[in-house]
Amino acid sequence: MAQTFPDTPDAWTEFETPAQAAAAGWSALPAGNPSLSVPKVDAWAGNAVQANGWQGVNGGGLKFERSFGLPAAGSGSTLRFFLRAEANGEGSSGISAVTLRARFPNGSVYRNLVMFTAGPGALTLYVVDMDIAAATTTSDPWTTWRKDAGSGSLTNTSWSQLQSLEWTAERCRLPADLIQVDRLSFEIQSGTARLTVRALNIPSRKYLIARLQPQGLGIGMISCTLEVLDQNNAVVLRREAPLPANEPRDVRIEYASLPKGAYICRASAYRAGVLLAQGQAAFNHLEDPPWITSRTGVDPDRVVKPWTPVTTGERQISVWGRTMTWETSIFPDSIISSGEQLLASPMTLAAGIGAETHTFRLKSFRILSHTPARAVAEAVGDICDVEATARITADFDGFLWFEIRITNPKRNVTFSWLRAQVPLRASQMRLYQTFRPGADGAGAIGASPIQLGWLVNDWVANFYHWFGNEDRGIGFTFSTLEKWKPASLSNFCTFVPGSPASVYRINLIESTTPADGLRFEFGIQATPIKPLPPDYHSMVADRAFAWPSSLAWLAMPGNIDMMVIWNTDIMQGLNDPEHLNSTVLNQRVQMYHDRGVAAVGPASCPQKISPPMTPFNDFFHEWQRLPEDILTWDGIPQYADCSGATSYIDFLTHTWRNVMQTYSLDGFYFDGWLGGQFHCRNPHHGCGWVDDNGVTQPTVPVLASREAMKRFAVMMEDTVTSPYTPPLDAPERPGFPRYHYWVHTWEFVPPIIGFATEWLTGEQPYGCLYGNTSASYAQCWGLDLFRARCLSTAFGVPNYLFNGLLTEAGDPPPDDKQTWMSFAWALPHGVPQSWLVNMNQNVVKQIYSVLRGFGVRRANFIPCWRENPFFEWVSTPAREDVFATWERNGRVLLVVSNLRTFNGGAPATVRLRWKGFPNPSVRNMLTNTNMSLNNNVLELIIPPERFALIRFQP
Numbered sequence: 008m009a010q011t012f013p014d015t016p017d018a019w020t021e022f023e024t025p026a027q028a029a030a031a032g033w034s035a036l037p038a039g040n041p042s043l044s045v046p047k048v049d050a051w052a053g054n055a056v057q058a059n060g061w062q063g064v065n066g067g068g069l070k071f072e073r074s075f076g077l078p079a080a081g082s083g084s085t086l087r088f089f090l091r092a093e094a095n096g097e098g099s100s101g102i103s104a105v106t107l108r109a110r111f112p113n114g115s116v117y118r119n120l121v122m123f124t125a126g127p128g129a130l131t132l133y134v135v136d137m138d139i140a141a142a143t144t145t146s147d148p149w150t151t152w153r154k155d156a157g158s159g160s161l162t163n164t165s166w167s168q169l170q171s172l173e174w175t176a177e178r179c180r181l182p183a184d185l186i187q188v189d190r191l192s193f194e195i196q197s198g199t200a201r202l203t204v205r206a207l208n209i210p211s212r213k214y215l216i217a218r219l220q221p222q223g224l225g226i227g228m229i230s231c232t233l234e235v236l237d238q239n240n241a242v243v244l245r246r247e248a249p250l251p252a253n254e255p256r257d258v259r260i261e262y263a264s265l266p267k268g269a270y271i272c273r274a275s276a277y278r279a280g281v282l283l284a285q286g287q288a289a290f291n292h293l294e295d296p297p298w299i300t301s302r303t304g305v306d307p308d309r310v311v312k313p314w315t316p317v318t319t320g321e322r323q324i325s326v327w328g329r330t331m332t333w334e335t336s337i338f339p340d341s342i343i344s345s346g347e348q349l350l351a352s353p354m355t356l357a358a359g360i361g362a363e364t365h366t367f368r369l370k371s372f373r374i375l376s377h378t379p380a381r382a383v384a385e386a387v388g389d390i391c392d393v394e395a396t397a398r399i400t401a402d403f404d405g406f407l408w409f410e411i412r413i414t415n416p417k418r419n420v421t422f423s424w425l426r427a428q429v430p431l432r433a434s435q436m437r438l439y440q441t442f443r444p445g446a447d448g449a450g451a452i453g454a455s456p457i458q459l460g461w462l463v464n465d466w467v468a469n470f471y472h473w474f475g476n477e478d479r480g481i482g483f484t485f486s487t488l489e490k491w492k493p494a495s496l497s498n499f500c501t502f503v504p505g506s507p508a509s510v511y512r513i514n515l516i517e518s519t520t521p522a523d524g525l526r527f528e529f530g531i532q533a534t535p536i537k538p539l540p541p542d543y544h545s546m547v548a549d550r551a552f553a554w555p556s557s558l559a560w561l562a563m564p565g566n567i568d569m570m571v572i573w574n575t576d577i578m579q580g581l582n583d584p585e586h587l588n589s590t591v592l593n594q595r596v597q598m599y600h601d602r603g604v605a606a607v608g609p610a611s612c613p614q615k616i617s618p619p620m621t622p623f624n625d626f627f628h629e630w631q632r633l634p635e636d637i638l639t640w641d642g643i644p645q646y647a648d649c650s651g652a653t654s655y656i657d658f659l660t661h662t663w664r665n666v667m668q669t670y671s672l673d674g675f676y677f678d679g680w681l682g683g684q685f686h687c688r689n690p691h692h693g694c695g696w697v698d699d700n701g702v703t704q705p706t707v708p709v710l711a712s713r714e715a716m717k718r719f720a721v722m723m724e725d726t727v728t729s730p731y732t733p734p735l736d737a738p739e740r741p742g743f744p745r746y747h748y749w750v751h752t753w754e755f756v757p758p759i760i761g762f763a764t765e766w767l768t769g770e771q772p773y774g775c776l777y778g779n780t781s782a783s784y785a786q787c788w789g790l791d792l793f794r795a796r797c798l799s800t801a802f803g804v805p806n807y808l809f810n811g812l813l814t815e816a817g818d819p820p821p822d823d824k825q826t827w828m829s830f831a832w833a834l835p836h837g838v839p840q841s842w843l844v845n846m847n848q849n850v851v852k853q854i855y856s857v858l859r860g861f862g863v864r865r866a867n868f869i870p871c872w873r874e875n876p877f878f879e880w881v882s883t884p885a886r887e888d889v890f891a892t893w894e895r896n897g898r899v900l901l902v903v904s905n906l907r908t909f910n911g912g913a914p915a916t917v918r919l920r921w922k923g924f925p926n927p928s929v930r931n932m933l934t935n936t937n938m939s940l941n942n943n944v945l946e947l948i949i950p951p952e953r954f955a956l957i958r959f960q961p
């Protein structure tokens with residue numbers, strides 16, 4: 008009989024003990040064989056292994072798992088092992104020697120393997136087939152199966168006498184000596200008849216999915232009875248649920264009518280009245296927990312700081328910084344952001360009917376409702392006998408959500424294509440960034456069209472596209488492609504560069520389709536989305552423990568916006584706000600507060616849920632993102648969740664509010680964010696849709712994610728008024744939040760993560776930067792990618808630069824070039840600095856002594872791409888030569904950077920003409936030397952990835 012193995016390791020079931028496996032309906036070895044619980048096979052006992060000192064430390068760890076199935080005895084059958092190795096720690100990697108052995112009464116068969124893995128997140132899967140008949144007594148155990156059968160003989164028929172399977176792994180040998188084996192586990196499969204039941208509870212909707220997994224029950228349909236038993240073992244629900252004998256089946260059980268309490272779901276499979284197998288699983292009909300009724304942060308009418316209320320005029324909606332006007336189209340004719348028109352001509356909805364092109368003309372526009380937080384409008388347009396009705400929801404952050412219905416009551420019109428077309432002023436469109444991981448999908452807009460595909464891979468949907476320049480832009484957001492028919496899913500939207508207009512095209516329909524009944528939805532949001540704090544260009548944040556290498560912040564606490572408290576030693580896993588080490592957390596908070604610095608954290612990943620969370624067992628299936636996605640961290644599986652699960656947001660906002668209050672924190676740091684990282688197909692909280700072929704297609708929970716992120720902002724506004732925000736060096740920031748809501752991400756989606764007070768960029772070129780002492784931002788970033796991903800001005804959110812991959816921490820510091828380099832990039836672009844901890848602390852202190860001495864945080868900053876009133880280039884500069892200025896009280900501080908790579912780039916000879924007051928006194932602040940101008944021209948030579956700070960004063 009052929010063995011069936013799971014395709015993916017994540018589908019494997021793990022048991023801590025043989026008894027647990029048996030209780031879940033799994034068979035042990037064939038009758039007559041000893042149990043697998045012989046001491047050698049301690050792989051059962053993951054906990055015991057950990058107790059023996061195999062536990063990973065500091066988040067590091069190699070994970071090995073094994074799985075095996077027992078083949079039926081017989082010639083030619085083999086035993087298949089699945090082994091996987093996973094490095095849990097960031098950057099960890101290593102090897103481990105592993106021995107696999109099968110013991111029989113008259114000998115054993117074994118083989119040695121060397122397993123290798125590299126982290127983080129890398130997973131190496133080994134599939135090893137064991138064929139006893141092919142094993143020999145003379146072979147090399149490192150390359151082939153070896154048999155130590157003595158005088159006896161071992162053949163594949165010996166499988167029926169298998170006594171034990173063993174797996175032993177030595178402690179890993181690793182360069183960093185940090186990573187150890189942290190867990191061993193395996194499962195056993197046999198051909199014995201069984202019926203496994205899993206209870207997938209959806210508590211908010213009060214139903215259960217009973218997942219029935221038959222094995223060894225033959226083929227064809229079999230009878231199955233499903234029963235729900237209460238705590239007295241009384242059957243309270245019963246139904247017949249015939250199922251295919253060799254396929255899993257989900258059966259939905261509504262339990263709202265039952266009293267609250269604990270229940271068992273039991274399934275019994277019969278053929279011709281004979282019981283073949285029985286399985287069961289427990290579930291709870293819950294009382295509503297307090298966090299679900301508190302609805303923390305829900306306030307539809309709230310305009311979160313620093314935004315202002317939505318205002319409306321005739322055919323016009325205005326929000327902070329932006330005005331959208333309708334005249335001829337159901338889409339805006341005009342979108343003005345920070346004083347500049349973004350559209351070259353009206354945005355339109357156009358259709359191909361026969362050989363002709365028709366554009367929907369606006370027939371009516373009216374405001375349906377209006378609160379400070381939201382205006383709802385309806386725009387109706389028509390062509391021929393077809394009407395397009397757009398319901399437009401405009402929120403205070405300038406996000407416009409369009410829900411478009413196409414009606415053709417006569418049903419006489421067929422579209423050959425239908426597209427939304429956005430003609431954009433090319434002068435405003437130099438850069439783009441999309442929802443692509445890593446350094447992909449962002450940079451300069453070139454001469455060729457940019458084709459945008461819906462699914463990047465099975466995990467990521469490219470649902471957000473932004474185009475603009477250093478100061479403003481426009482973003483488009485998509486949640487579903489239901490009803491769409493683009494010619495290709497790899498080109499569902501297209502950006503076509505041109506002059507004077509570039510066109511962004513939304514390819515709704517590109518094959519013949521009846522017009523009636525079409526529906527589409529998407530969002531538009533011009534950027535920047537909110538005002539920046541006046542000192543955004545000079546903000547500083549860091550994380551530190553008590554390392555000597557991270558003390559630059561201690562030299563300037565008044566200049567530190569926040570210190571992030573890392574989760575190490577405080578929280579196991581990535582997101583478990585209920586279980587924090589209060590002693591350590593209180594100490595950390597006190598350490599920062601004693602110095603007048605905002606304490607933020609502990610760092611967590613809201614996009615992950617894990618078994619230690621109290622509601623996990625009951626709510627897991629309601630909260631999880633599908634397809635399932637697991638990252639093991641601290642030896643704990645961390646599952647991706649979905650913001651579409653409202654009860655999860657209820658839990659998280661409530662729990663984090665308690666953390667903020669209990670520990671007097673000034674904010675939190677999210678390593679990742681809610682919703683949108685991944686598309687989702689979990690129908691139990693409303694995600695996904697079923698296509699014509701019955702396949703569930705993904706959706707991105709855009710609106711739910713906006714609501715989730717807004718709830719955190721409202722919760723913080725109501726909970727935290729930090730006395731340490733802004734810091735002492737900073738000017739007053741009237742109207743700005745007095746808390747920190749910091750999001751670290753690789754992709755920037757302002758309509759969702761714009762509710763944060765701050766972002767953290769800079770990890771995108773991970774592979775180029777990680778552990779590389781020669782890594783240069785000029786090579787790993789380049790100007791275009793840097794400006795597309797790292798600026799604050801284009802989006803309206805302070806976007807700190809993550810220097811966490813630099814290599815110059817230490818006392819004494821090993822080097823200084825990357826530290827100078829980072830500031831050469833950050834300063835002229837007005838990019839706030841963070842993760843100073845990875846930089847040369849002496850250089851950091853030297854640079855900030857100049858910047859603070861001038862008072863840059865209270866100065867007027869002009870970034871390098873804007874016209875400057877104080878200086879002009881004597882001749883046209885190269886792109887890599889940039890300068891910016893701070894002006895304060897009649898004095899000017901100039902930063903000039905050479906952004907050519909320090910790996911062989913040329914020094915720059917810079918000539919800048921001074922246009923300010925006459926006869927300035929000029930001083931080079933980094934060398935502490937006075938300088939003179941020649942005919943008002945400043946001349947400097949700047950090495951690659953270095954900069955000068957020159958002060959001009961009367």
Ligand SMILES: [Zn+2]
Nearest residue numbers: 649651687694
């Ligand atoms: Zn979902």
